[in-house]
Amino acid sequence: MLRGIDVSSYQSSSYDTTGLSFVFVKATEGRTYTNPKLAAQTRTAREAGLVVGFYHFLWPGNLTAQAEYFVAKAPERAGDILAVDWETTGEGTHATNAEKDRFLRTLKRLRPDHRVILYCNRHFWLSVDSTSYAADGLWIADYVTAGKPRVKAKWRFHQYTDNPIDKNVADFTSKAALKSWAEGA
Numbered sequence: 113m114l115r116g117i118d119v120s121s122y123q124s125s126s127y128d129t130t131g132l133s134f135v136f137v138k139a140t141e142g143r144t145y146t147n148p149k150l151a152a153q154t155r156t157a158r159e160a161g162l163v164v165g166f167y168h169f170l171w172p173g174n175l176t177a178q179a180e181y182f183v184a185k186a187p188e189r190a191g192d193i194l195a196v197d198w199e200t201t202g203e204g205t206h207a208t209n210a211e212k213d214r215f216l217r218t219l220k221r222l223r224p225d226h227r228v229i230l231y232c233n234r235h236f237w238l239s240v241d242s243t244s245y246a247a248d249g250l251w252i253a254d255y256v257t258a259g260k261p262r263v264k265a266k267w268r269f270h271q272y273t274d275n276p277i278d279k280n281v282a283d284f285t286s287k288a289a290l291k292s293w294a295e296g297a
Contacts (some may be wrong), residue, residue, distance in 0.1 A: 113281040125152030129160035133287040139186040172207045179218040191295040192216035205257035216247040
């Protein structure tokens with residue numbers, strides 16, 4: 113299992129990359145929020161030679177505008193991964209299954225040379241999701257032993273804790289294999 117983290121504006125721009133193979137950086141949320149540390153956090157990952165992904169926190173409605181906003185703000189480099197963070201918003205709402213699926217498909221259309229994946233927690237995957245559509249891969253959050261999420265679906269990334277930061281593993285044999293997969297969209 114490869115080790116990685118995900119970061120947002122709550123983390124430092126110069127986070128520790130020791131022992132990591134990848135990082136996901138929060139880029140955007142809805143149609144107006146951009147992570148103010150996006151450029152600096154991306155630079156830290158690239159300088160460490162990590163595979164880099166960017167994620168968008170999905171709100172219900174205005175899906176095309178959200179997708180266009182995300183790709184306008186997320187850096188575009190071959191091998192970067194795009195992720196959709198599908199969970200309950202601060203207002204207690206969430207995008208529907210149809211909206212989640214349409215957003216993923218819109219990202220694939222807007223950035224056809226990039227892998228697009230779905231991030232959600234175990235509850236959403238098992239109890240809210242009705243389509244099992246995750247585009248190029250599932251990034252599942254389930255706070256159990258690293259690499260042992262309690263889902264039967266094929267997953268690519270597993271967020272296994274948020275203490276003290278969001279830590280993840282990737283189901284690839286090597287960093288080179290992850291890089292090859294990411295570049296092979």
